[in-house]
Amino acid sequence: xxxxxxxxxxxxxxxxxxxxxxxxxxxxxxxxxxxxxxxxxxxxxxxxxxxxxxxxxxxxxxxxxxxxxxxxxxxxxxxxxxxxxxxxxxxxxxxxxxxxxxxxxxxxxxxxxxxxxxxxxxxxxxxxxxxxxxxxxxxxxxxxxxxxxxxxxxxxxxxxxxxxxxxxxxxxxxxxxxxxxxxxxxxxxxxxxxxxxxxxxxxxxxxxxxxxxxxxxxxxxxxxxxxxxxxxxxxxxxxxxxxxxxxxxxxxxxxxxxxxxxxxxxxxxxxxxxxxxxxxxxxxxxxxxxxxxxxxxxxxx
Numbered sequence: 001x002x003x004x005x006x007x008x009x010x011x012x013x014x015x016x017x018x019x020x021x022x023x024x025x026x027x028x029x030x031x032x033x034x035x036x037x038x039x040x041x042x043x044x045x046x047x048x049x050x051x052x053x054x055x056x057x058x059x060x061x062x063x064x065x066x067x068x069x070x071x072x073x074x075x076x077x078x079x080x081x082x083x084x085x086x087x088x089x090x091x092x093x094x095x096x097x098x099x100x101x102x103x104x105x106x107x108x109x110x111x112x113x114x115x116x117x118x119x120x121x122x123x124x125x126x127x128x129x130x131x132x133x134x135x136x137x138x139x140x141x142x143x144x145x146x147x148x149x150x151x152x153x154x155x156x157x158x159x160x161x162x163x164x165x166x167x168x169x170x171x172x173x174x175x176x177x178x179x180x181x182x183x184x185x186x187x188x189x190x191x192x193x194x195x196x197x198x199x200x201x202x203x204x205x206x207x208x209x210x211x212x213x214x215x216x217x218x219x220x221x222x223x224x225x226x227x228x229x230x231x232x233x234x235x236x237x238x239x240x241x242x243x244x245x246x247x248x249x250x251x252x253x254x255x256x257x258x259x260x261x262x263x264x265x266x267x268x269x270x271x272x273x274x275x276x277x278x279x280x281x282x283x284x285x286x287x288x289x290x291x292x293x294x295x296x297x298x299x300x301x
Contacts, residue, residue, distance in 0.1 A: 039057055042176060043057045065172040069131075071114070075131065078132055082116075082118065082132075084116035084132075085119065087115065087140075094140060095140065095148075098149045102152055102153055105252060106156070113132070113156070114131055116133070120136040122136055122138060123264065125152075127158040129168050130164060130165055135155075143261055143264060150257025150258030150259070151261045153257070153258060156252075157245035157248035161244055180223055239286045243291070263292060266288050
């Protein structure tokens with residue numbers, strides 16, 4: 001009955017889910033031109049020494065990014081990068097039955113996604129890539145089984161809504177932008193140091209060094225501004241994605257469990273308090289208190 005109800009809800013909400021998936025990719029669209037420009041900047045020295053065409057660099061960069069969505073590559077690459085690990089035997093004894101039940105209720109093979117544990121004293125969980133679900137050791141130990149299953153349902157909802165795909169693509173595209181900005185600031189410091197050191201004896205060297213530092217500073221600022229704008233847009237989209245994932249968890253039948261987990265977060269005093277608009281823009285998650293209120297309203301409806 002739960003699967004039939006979920007199918008009916010997904011059919012009625014198909015358009016909104018599709019719009020949500022498209023909205024999740026807006027930061028990717030925003031950073032893409034600057035990523036291509038950054039790749040062009042790295043290609044120019046290569047083009048001087050070789051005859052490698054620019055599009056080869058772009059295709060190679062995209063192929064490496066696509067390999068991150070291959071589950072074995074993703075697990076091997078992202079798990080240590082995130083500082084996560086395999087669940088211990090005690091953790092697996094608690095997580096595996098909950099995850100298997102959750103996958104079965106959504107007609108999914110349990111091994112499509114990989115659950116990992118992040119050693120941390122914070123109560124948190126997140127989905128990343130296209131296959132990883134990460135929960136903190138504190139969440140595994142402190143949450144009840146029902147609350148933990150609500151959290152897992154929320155993270156699975158991120159995968160089903162393609163939110164993690166958009167985030168992974170966005171982070172990969174931002175890699176050359178971040179690298180170019182860092183190189184730019186380094187070169188700016190070098191040019192400024194050269195102007196300060198050698199410019200004392202030569203006005204021409206001082207002028208050239210200061211001019212070079214100014215140009216590099218402007219270019220670096222443009223790429224840094226693009227990166228920050230993309231991050232800000234990602235955070236705004238992240239709020240919408242969190243609410244959508246909460247709604248999917250409710251449709252799965254785990255809304256009360258998720259609300260219980262969020263109340264546990266509130267009880268620890270780690271989140272849920274009002275914050276200013278600048279901090280809200282920089283935060284990737286809405287306040288837990290807001291999420292609880294929305295979940296309870298949806299459950300009543």
